[in-house]
Amino acid sequence: MQWWCAATGLPWNWNWQWYPGVHLLLLLLGGFWWILGRRQRWSRRPTAWFAVAWVGLLLTLDWPVGKLGAGYLASVHTVQFLTLTLLVAPSLLRSIPADGWQRLAPAGSRRSRLLHFFAGALPGLLAYNLLVLTTHFPSVVDAAMTTQLGSFAIDIAWLVAGCFLWWPILAPAGLVRLGVFGMMGYLFGATVVPTIPAMMMVFSDWPIYRLYELAPRVSAHFTANEDIQLAGLVMKLIGDLPLWIATAVVFYRGTSRNRGLAHA
C-alpha cells in the first residue's frame, strides 16, 4: 500500500486507491485548526475559508488527482501546483482570524518579528520563486515523484510556497508591511519567475520531464508532448489569473478605503 501518491510506472486504471497519508494529514489539520480556535477563543471562526482549504487539499492530493499528477500527467501535476499555491494556501491563511494571528504571534515576540519579516515583498518573492523553481527542475521532479517521501515533499513545498506568496497580501494589521501599490507590484512580480518553467514546458523541443514522457498513457489520444505543453500553458495562463484578480481586488479595496477616508 502507498501512503502518499507517487509514480509507480504501473499502467493507469480507474480503480479507487486509498492513500492513508493524505487522510491522516487532513485529519491532523482539521484537529489542529479546531483546537487552535478553541484554545485561542477566536472571536469568529472562518469556517468557510477552512472548508475551502480542506476540500481543496482533499481533491488535490487524494485519488484520482493525486495519483494522476504524481505519475501520469504533467498537466494534472501543474493543476495540483496551482491549487495548492493559489487556492489552498491563501484559504489556510484566511482560516485563522486576525485575533488568532495576534495570539499566535503577540506583538514584540520573536514569532511576530518572523511573520513581519516574511510580510515584506522581497522575502515573499524570494522564498516563493526559489521553491517554485526548485520544485519544477526536471531532475528534481523526475527523482522526487518516484518516491512517496519525495512526492510528499513536493506537495508540502508547494503549500509552503503558497503561504510565502500570499502572506504579504493577507497578513493582518500589525504584521502587514506593503501598501496598496506595493501589493500590486508584488503580485505582478509573482507572475514573472514561474514563466520560466512554464515556457520551458511549452517551447522545449523535447519533453523536459522523463517521468511524464515515459509514463504509461492515460489516454492514447493524449501524448506526452501534448500533456507537457498543456502543463506549461496551464501554469502560465491559468496560474496568472488569480494573481491578476487579486491585484484588481487589492486596487479596488485600496481605492475604496481612500475614498472612505476622504469622505470622513
Add this chain to the structure above:
Amino acid sequence: MLLKTLLVVPAAGLLAAAAGCRGGEQRALSPGGFFGAELPTPVAKPDFTFTDSKGAPFPFVAKTAGKVTLLFFGYTHCPDICPVHLANIAAVLDKLPDEIQRDVLVIFVTTDPARDSLSVLDHWVKGFSPAFIGLTASDSVLAAAQAMVKLLPAERDSVRDASGGYGVGHAATVIAYTRDGRGRVVYPFGTRQRDWAHDLPALVAYGRSP
C-alpha cells in the same frame, strides 16, 4: 541572520537541483556515437515473410532494403511500453527533416496475433503515424523471428484480468538496423525523445562517406 537563512537555504536547494540536473544530462555515447546501446555483434534482419495490416505479404528483408529500420515486437493491448515507445518515435520523426523521415521505417510486429487482427493492428499502428507499418504472422514465424534477432520470445500471461484480458510479456527493445541491413543499435524502454532525435539522423548517416 534571518535574511541570510532565507537566502542560503533555498539557494542551496536550487544549486543542488541544478547540479542534479546537470548530472542527469550527462549521457554516455556509444563508441559509434549513439545514445542507444550498440550490439557487440550486429544481428541480421528476420528473413521471413510477414503479413502487413492490409493483408498483403511483407517479405521483411526485401521490403526494408536500403532503409534504416526500427523493429519492435509488441502488442496493441500493451498498457505501457509499446504505446510509449511508438509515440516517442513518432513525435521525434515528425520533427525531423523529410529526408530523414523518408529513410526510416518503423515496423511493429505483433506478438499477440490472436487479438491483433489486421484491422485492430492497422488502426492502432496508424494512430501513431500513417507511415508506421504493422505486421503479423503465425505464432511459429513470430517465435522464429524473435529468436533470429536474439530477443526473448514473447509469452502470454497465464493470469487473466477481470474482463478476461491478458498481458503478453515481450522484449521492450527496439532494434535499429542501419541501411546495410545490420541491426547495430538497440533501444531499451526508457529511451527518450531527445535520444531518438540525436540517433535517428546518426543511424541514417551511418556508413555514408563523410
